[in-house]
Amino acid sequence: MGSRIQQQPGQVRKAPENFVDTEGVRTVFAQAQGGRRDFIRNAFAAAVAGTAASAALAQSTADGDPAILQLPAHSTGLGQPVVTDGYGKPSKYEANVQRRQSPGLTPTAQASVSFAPLQSLFGIVTPSGLHFERHHQGWWDIDPSKHRLMINGMVKAPKVFTLDELMRLPSVSRFHFIECGANTGMEWGNVAVPTAQYTHGMLSCSEFTGVPLITLLEMAGADLKGERFVLAEGADGSSMTRTIPMSLIRSGEVLVAYGQNGEMLRPEQGYPLRLVVPGVQGVSWIKYLRRIELGDQPYGTKDETVHYVDLMPDGQHRQYTSIQECKSVVTTPSGGQMLLDKGFYNITGLAWSGRGKVKRVDVSVDGGRNWRTARLESPVLSKCLTRFNIDWVWDGSPTIIQSRAMDDTGYVQPSYRQLRAVRGTRSIYHNNAIQSWQVQQNGEVANVQLT
Amino acid sequence: MSSSPERAALRALLALAACSVCIATWAQPKTTGYPGIGRDATPKEVAAWDIDVRPDFKGLPPGSGSVTRGQDVWESKCASCHGVFGESNQVFSPIVGGTTADDIKTGHVARLKDPAFPGRTTLMKASSLSTVWDYVYRAMPWNQPKSLTPDDVYAVTAYILNLGGIVPDDFTLSDKNIREVQARMPNRNGATTAHAMWPGTELGRAVKPDVTAVACMHDCVPAEQKVAQLPPHARGSHGNLADQNRLVGAQHGIETAPPAAKTAAPQAAATSKVPTALLEKNSCVACHGMTQKLVGPAFSDIAKKYPGQTDHLLQKIKAGGSGVWGAIPMPPQTIADDEAKAIARWLAESAAPEGKP
Numbered sequence: 001m002g003s004r005i006q007q008q009p010g011q012v013r014k015a016p017e018n019f020v021d022t023e024g025v026r027t028v029f030a031q032a033q034g035g036r037r038d039f040i041r042n043a044f045a046a047a048v049a050g051t052a053a054s055a056a057l058a059q060s061t062a063d064g065d066p067a068i069l070q071l072p073a074h075s076t077g078l079g080q081p082v083v084t085d086g087y088g089k090p091s092k093y094e095a096n097v098q099r100r101q102s103p104g105l106t107p108t109a110q111a112s113v114s115f116a117p118l119q120s121l122f123g124i125v126t127p128s129g130l131h132f133e134r135h136h137q138g139w140w141d142i143d144p145s146k147h148r149l150m151i152n153g154m155v156k157a158p159k160v161f162t163l164d165e166l167m168r169l170p171s172v173s174r175f176h177f178i179e180c181g182a183n184t185g186m187e188w189g190n191v192a193v194p195t196a197q198y199t200h201g202m203l204s205c206s207e208f209t210g211v212p213l214i215t216l217l218e219m220a221g222a223d224l225k226g227e228r229f230v231l232a233e234g235a236d237g238s239s240m241t242r243t244i245p246m247s248l249i250r251s252g253e254v255l256v257a258y259g260q261n262g263e264m265l266r267p268e269q270g271y272p273l274r275l276v277v278p279g280v281q282g283v284s285w286i287k288y289l290r291r292i293e294l295g296d297q298p299y300g301t302k303d304e305t306v307h308y309v310d311l312m313p314d315g316q317h318r319q320y321t322s323i324q325e326c327k328s329v330v331t332t333p334s335g336g337q338m339l340l341d342k343g344f345y346n347i348t349g350l351a352w353s354g355r356g357k358v359k360r361v362d363v364s365v366d367g368g369r370n371w372r373t374a375r376l377e378s379p380v381l382s383k384c385l386t387r388f389n390i391d392w393v394w395d396g397s398p399t400i401i402q403s404r405a406m407d408d409t410g411y412v413q414p415s416y417r418q419l420r421a422v423r424g425t426r427s428i429y430h431n432n433a434i435q436s437w438q439v440q441q442n443g444e445v446a447n448v449q450l451t
Numbered sequence: 452m453s454s455s456p457e458r459a460a461l462r463a464l465l466a467l468a469a470c471s472v473c474i475a476t477w478a479q480p481k482t483t484g485y486p487g488i489g490r491d492a493t494p495k496e497v498a499a500w501d502i503d504v505r506p507d508f509k510g511l512p513p514g515s516g517s518v519t520r521g522q523d524v525w526e527s528k529c530a531s532c533h534g535v536f537g538e539s540n541q542v543f544s545p546i547v548g549g550t551t552a553d554d555i556k557t558g559h560v561a562r563l564k565d566p567a568f569p570g571r572t573t574l575m576k577a578s579s580l581s582t583v584w585d586y587v588y589r590a591m592p593w594n595q596p597k598s599l600t601p602d603d604v605y606a607v608t609a610y611i612l613n614l615g616g617i618v619p620d621d622f623t624l625s626d627k628n629i630r631e632v633q634a635r636m637p638n639r640n641g642a643t644t645a646h647a648m649w650p651g652t653e654l655g656r657a658v659k660p661d662v663t664a665v666a667c668m669h670d671c672v673p674a675e676q677k678v679a680q681l682p683p684h685a686r687g688s689h690g691n692l693a694d695q696n697r698l699v700g701a702q703h704g705i706e707t708a709p710p711a712a713k714t715a716a717p718q719a720a721a722t723s724k725v726p727t728a729l730l731e732k733n734s735c736v737a738c739h740g741m742t743q744k745l746v747g748p749a750f751s752d753i754a755k756k757y758p759g760q761t762d763h764l765l766q767k768i769k770a771g772g773s774g775v776w777g778a779i780p781m782p783p784q785t786i787a788d789d790e791a792k793a794i795a796r797w798l799a800e801s802a803a804p805e806g807k808p
Contacts, residue, residue, distance in 0.1 A: 193681075197695065241503060298506075299505050309642065322648055446681070448678045448680040449678075
């Protein structure tokens with residue numbers, strides 16, 4: 001650090017000192033050891049206060065970086081004992097990485113959503129504790145020994161399973177994304193929220209473990225001939241219900257899951273049992289799953305004929321719009337963040353498709369005029385998040401960053417103009433348009449739309 | 452040593468037998484399933500849980516209820532969240548409104564074509580009456596789901612239909628006449644499944660996606676484009692974004708809050724005594740805001756009116772009340788004694804929200 005530290009209007013401000021919160025700086029002070037402690041404290045305090053910190057910091061680094069020259073407590077003292085915490089937590093310095101509610105979005109705490117902090121995540125897996133939440137009537141921590149799964153309807157013998165029994169069956173584990181049908185819904189008409197967390201954070205990805213639903217249907221002697229539909233029903237107050245197509249279940253993809261990322265499902269994610277419906281919007285992934293009914297017609301539940309319907313410009317509602325179409329978003333840099341300086345950056349983000357695998361992601365750093373193809377990081381799995389990366393050198397001038405994904409059916413993620421030309425602006429659900437992040441001259445990144 | 456043909460034949464036979472035993476053992480699970488796992492459900496168990504009602508009204512239990520009785524159910528159990536006339540109470544989307552007598556004839560809600568019409572009510576969207584019946588039966592009232600009898604649900608559904616002008620004041624809805632009412636639903640013809648976003652092959656769907664883009668690589672858009680962004684006054688609307696990003700990395704969060712507010716918040720949260728878990732568990736926050744009026748008065752307003760009166764507040768929580776804060780009644784709450792007491796005590800002690808002890 002130190003070469004380009006002076007501040008001028010319109011220039012990039014050097015971080016991190018300017019942005020570490022007071023509490024964080026105090027912690028750093030507490031841990032600082034050695035003779036120059038007071039000097040560093042003054043320099044940091046000045047930086048936080050936003051005064052002429054630059055010169056002082058430049059001086060302090062004349063002999064080298066204090067972070068190197070002064071041995072910290074963790075190099076000179078005894079650390080914490082093993083199993084201080086039987087179920088570990090993230091570092092206290094990661095406290096900013098949290099699920100959040102969007103202010104004013106929902107008036108009640110139980111019929112609400114929280115957004116995953118996409119801007120702070122790596123790879124494709126969402127830590128279970130950061131998985132987005134959507135509850136319709138509040139969440140429960142259900143006693144697994146009392147939970148039951150019933151299968152009834154067009155079956156030879158209606159069946160009841162305990163969790164013990166389900167967990168004895170041969171299991172499969174698969175990585176899949178789950179996205180709320182309303183993800184990015186606030187942005188259908190105009191720019192509405194500032195960060196990737198709020199624009200795209202009703203999106204998560206986990207390794208789910210469970211039993212293919214088809215296995216349980218066969219055990220009940222299900223009539224699988226002809227056109228069949230399954231009703232999945234939850235055990236919470238809302239008893240959420242959704243119709244699932246038999247053809248998807250027959251493929252073996254639909255799971256009755258109890259495991260998530262190596263642990264049991266979290267209560268907010270439906271502990272002890274939820275349905276996993278790959279590629280399909282989250283509302284169909286019934287939490288606290290208690291019942292599966294097999295029938296010969298769709299069920300017309302509240303969330304397929306009244307909510308989660310897409311209003312077209314001609315006044316018709318599209319019902320049973322379930323697939324989450326191919327979509328992507330740049331997560332770093334993204335809205336609400338600030339670039340530290342000119343120079344090299346790795347632009348990275350996530351791409352996904354409810355129809356299969358991501359085939360290609362292109363990135364533009366000039367507002368969609370020209371595009372380059374990004375690197376897809378392995379694994380690239382079906383109906384799963386895919387991480388992409390691409391190199392970029394920022395010259396300090398304002399620009400707009402976008403990503404555009406394509407899946408293996410050949411479907412290309414549309415621009416807002418293309419999407420609105422067909423579906424208007426009143427759909428709420430299934431907004432998969434290309435996201436634009438504007439990098440301003442001072443390094444701030446803002447959520448924008450090109451019209 | 453003899454190696455008679457008989458011996459060889461015997462050896463081969465034994466080997467074959469061993470092998471077929473082996474195959475039989477490993478093949479067993481496939482032919483007999485998973486013994487010991489799962490049991491048959493009893494008819495009573497199936498009846499207890501099989502509550503769904505389909506658009507063809509399969510699953511609908513027998514029963515009936517009048518508009519008049521529905522009004523009683525509505526006012527005591529539904530109006531607190533949905534408004535006296537189903538117009539909502541700022542808590543949930545309105546149920547009634549936006550439909551006309553002409554819509555009942557055509558089965559299309561004309562206002563859905565008007566982008567200027569604000570919002571969409573349940574009666575504007577619902578194509579199947581079964582959906583309304585099913586949802587009320589399984590999930591309402593919001594804080595006491597599944598407490599309504601089938602007759603209650605017929606009655607309250609009749610009342611909703613009456614508010615929407617779909618059935619007359621003296622109507623009684625029942626499992627016998629519900630199909631006739633379905634034929635009057637204002638948006639019964641307003642829905643389609645002709646799209647490519649159903650993952651199965653069952654709904655007569657479109658095969659191709661409706662939006663088709665091409666992956667252009669060079670000179671794809673004009674150099675000059677209009678850029679729409681959040682207005683400057685919204686900069687702090689989602690709190691301090693600096694506190695919502697990692698403290699280390701390629702980017703840091705932008706400061707969007709005044710420094711004073713930023714330092715006060717964490718300390719206050721630590722010292723707060725708000726019984727958040729109890730308020731949420733007992734659905735209090737569904738109707739009461741900390742400092743703002745929702746359906747009922749703000750907790751801070753209640754505290755101001757009844758300082759120190761723990762017992763009075765306890766009694767109000769348990770028994771409910773009406774008329775003090777407006778027309779909407781507070782229903783009696785089913786809540787554990789110690790939890791009600793803790794909430795009443797907190798209210799009596801000023802109901803300090805976070806940050807204002």
